Amino acid sequence: MSGAAMAQARGQTPDYIIRGRCVVPGCVEGEALVTRDTISGWGGVSPMTGKIIESRHELNGVSFAGKVLVFPGAKGSSGWSSIFHMTRLAGTAPLALLFNVMTTKAALGAVVLRVPTLTDFDRDPLEIIRSGDLLRVDATQGQISGWRPMA
């Protein structure tokens, strides 16, 4: 979505609102990147580029840098938090995290990323949010507001 389209969309009533539990507080606005595949950190993400590199992942080759990453949960090596921590250093971190299944990997990763993060939703974000939607993630208030892209 272009900056102008975002500005236009933002003035309108959101197309949907989802409530969840705050994992890491904060409030940001940005574009959604949605995947139904769980995400591996070590061996699954390149911290230098912010790209998913797991071979059979549906987002293989796609960067989450600056996006609101919407995913089911974390999997794989205990190096998950370290890899996402490195994306923060490299400037390739996601803007916010929305995930369904709480694990120690996802919790610690969100904490050291220091980005607004929510879980335990009243409705499944994977059913509602589409890649490219504009989201306002107000983790502090436990609320996501979403706008579909303008035609």
Added chain:
Amino acid sequence: MVKLTGREEAMLAGEEGAAVQKAMELLIRYADALGAEDFVETNNVAGVPGSAPPWIKQYYAADGGDYRAVFSRFDLDADEVVDIPRMNAFSCHLQGGMDPMLWREQGMSEAAFDNFRSDEQQVAEHGIQLLKTCTPYLAGNVPVMGEHCAWMESSAVIFCNSVIGGRTNCEGRESTSAAMLARRIPNWGFHRDEYRKGQHSVNVAVPVDDVFEWGMLGYFVGGEVQDTIPVIEGAIAAPSLIRHKHFGAAAASSGGVEMYHMVGITPEAPGVEAAFGGARRGETFRYDAAARRRTYETLNSVGQCEDVDYVMLGCPHYSIEQIAHAASLIEGRKVHSNSALWIFTSRSVKALADANGHTETLRKAGALLMTDTCSAISQAVPEGTRVAALDSAKQVHYLPAMMGIEGWYGTTADCIDAACSGKWRGRLA
């Protein structure tokens, strides 16, 4: 918000120093993220504290780019650099980046080795034991049933929970480093009784009675149950430490299993009822001859060329029993001129292998016994490697994908034969 004891309030207020204060701040953020109500005390922590390659240290150049800077800013995720004292908990360093002697053979640069040496000295000076292994339970850190631990390394976590009945979540670098200072970890997940109950059943219908079969069964189970807790019963026999080690590593890689029950075998599963603990029973999966063959084929799907130029054993790190076995298989033979054999273990087990003459037997055959790391962790394989043979389902899951090479899975004997002949002849019996 997580509830704090008086002692934890005092740590947060800085009464035990700035580093412990920063550790508590991070652990509180982590506990609140999980939704934990309180902390458990732990005096058994295993992680990778403060070690960092030069490119990470570069990010902290303005803070001196040293161990203190990395530990403060990365490990404790603190906004300022503080002095890092000796750790307060029994603390262990897991696997690292290279062999301390054979790093040249692994293709490491002098600069990378200097960085490794300097980090290692800092780790020891901070009171952290240099186990340098993914198998702490074979190198001097054996938890007991009910002990609250804070461990990284998925294969060690599943072993601790399932085989020993110790209690740990799959922790990360930052949480383990903080726990080394604060001796606390969130009371969540596997620390709690209700989280340790079985969720799905696996019926084993073909005999699973050696390490190769246990590894395949683990890979199958992880693929079916993903990251839930399986209850396994049936034709599984002859449990041993190395069989559990390979089963758990495989299940943790293919699915993310952090705990399993084997009825009549693991300590929290004296019977099926106890393993499920009254919880709802989910699906039932069956491991029969067809499933076994499918698993074997999946594990060998990245193998095409039968000219093997590298054989790697020791994932997870080999026990002394496995090294002795490999040495007996290769005694009097030679690694083929077109191939190489590297075996990985911990430093303490290598000392035993040295004393028993196994290291020398391997050396005479042209094989190398290495410590600290493995080919996946260090991304080090012999130069020009295109086809690897492995006796670990976990390693065949990771190494070919990471290095862009082919990989075969077979028995230890298949692998030793491949190293000596340069040819893969493994078949499913």
